[in-house]
Amino acid sequence: MIERLAIPICAALLLSACDDVSMTQQNRYRTFTRAALFDNGTEAQPLPDGVVAQGDLRRQSRSVQRPQVNAELLKRGRERYDIYCSPCHGLSGSGDGVVVQRGFPAPPSYHGSRLRAASAQHFFDVITNGHGVMFSYAARVDPSDRWGIVAYIRALQESQRANVADTPELRTRLP
Amino acid sequence: MTRNQPVPFSHEHHVGGLGLDCRYCHTSVEKARFAGLPPTETCMTCHSQLWTNAEMLAPVRASLARNTPIAWQRVNRLPDYVYFDHSIHVAKGVGCTTCHGPIDQMRLTRQAAPLTMQWCIDCHRSPQKALRPRDAVFDPKWSPPQNQEALGRKLMAEYHVRVDHLTDCSICHR
Incomplete structure (x- = not known):
């Protein structure tokens, strides 16, 4: 008797668990959803110590191998600079971005003698590790984009000392 | 409609007022399905120095x-049977405000589009009504030209x- 009832009872129990048959909410975790399964209550789990995530080594190699500086890299560098750096460093790199205007301590201008003499590696390392009150941007800016930003900072530095006479073809485009 | 959030985060202030780019916080929007919700570290990049004692920011600290x-409440919900990928939309010239509305004017974030199948399909049938140049995708002030x-x-x-495949079932249900 028990055996004969077991299957229907199990089936009934399983079915009663599915109160949503529309499949609107499925029994899986999506990005950043609450997850009772884990102690910290979220699907997003920090990596255990010592774990090397997929892609980490490739990412690391992009930190060491500097990309070739060309127009494409500079264009990408400008875009990333405008997104992540300009709020504090300003669009021209003078250290007068909108967040500084709201009271954030002003960063040094890129156009001073110390930072004009600083190595490309210095800028890369500051983006990666942060410096003073500046937080690390390692999680926000990919290593190859960091090199793009460094290249663009060099372009900004040049722009402040450029002679119009050196680039006659640009003269026509100046206001 | 807005939802009660642990912190009354204002896109109006951060985007409309300061002019921060969407990608400053939503870092994975160009490369993943999920646009990315910033870690607390991103908030503290500025708020370690600004408004450091504000009561409003106590949950952030x-x-x-x-x-x-921080346990944010999701504003835009899709049913689990819908596949949606931010990165492909951004790559093909669908701007943030096309779906998220005038986010730069929202003091509290609200859902701006109905997110119904009809609404998705309208655009998948006639994307020319919404597409913009790639360099305008993150511009909250962009409006369609004449x-x-x-x-x-x-x-x-x-x-x-290619519109001929954009309404295939498997585009959104996979």
Whole structure:
């Protein structure tokens, strides 16, 4: 008797668990959803110590191998600079971005003698590790984009000392 | 409609007022399905120095101190049977405000589009009505020019947007 009832009872129990048959909410975790399964209550789990995530080594190699500086890299560098750096460093790199205007301590201008003499590696390392009150941007800016930003900072530095006479073809485009 | 959030985060202030780019916080929007919700560290990049004692930001400081994420309430919900990927939309010239509305004017974030199947399909049938140049995708002030229909068709060709497959079931249900 028990055996004969077991299957229907199990089936009934399983079915009663599915109160949503529309499949609107499925029994899986999506990005950043609450997850009772884990102690910290979220699907997003920090990596255990010592774990090397997929892609980490490739990412690391992009930190060491500097990309070739060309127009494409500079264009990408400008875009990333405008997104992540300009709020504090300003669009021209003078250290007068909108967040500084709201009271954030002003960063040094890129156009001073110390930072004009600083190595490309210095800028890369500051983006990666942060410096003073500046937080690390390692999680926000990919290593190859960091090199793009460094290249663009060099372009900004040049722009402040450029002679119009050196680039006659640009003269026509100046206001 | 807005939802009660642990912190009354204002896109109006951060985007409309300060002019921060969407990608400053939503870092994975160009490369993943999920646009990315910033870690507390991103908030504290500025708020370690600005509004450091504001009561409003107490949950942010507590989150950093206790290493516990801020539990934001999701505003835009899709049913689990819908596949949606931010990165492909951004790559093909669909702007943030096309779906998220005038986010730069929202003091509290609200859902701006109905997110119904009809609404998705309208655009998948006629993307030329919405497409914009890639460099305008993150511009919250962009509005369609008078020749949008022609511009949209030109961008469809340029970005290889093929309408004949955009309404396949498996595009959104996979």
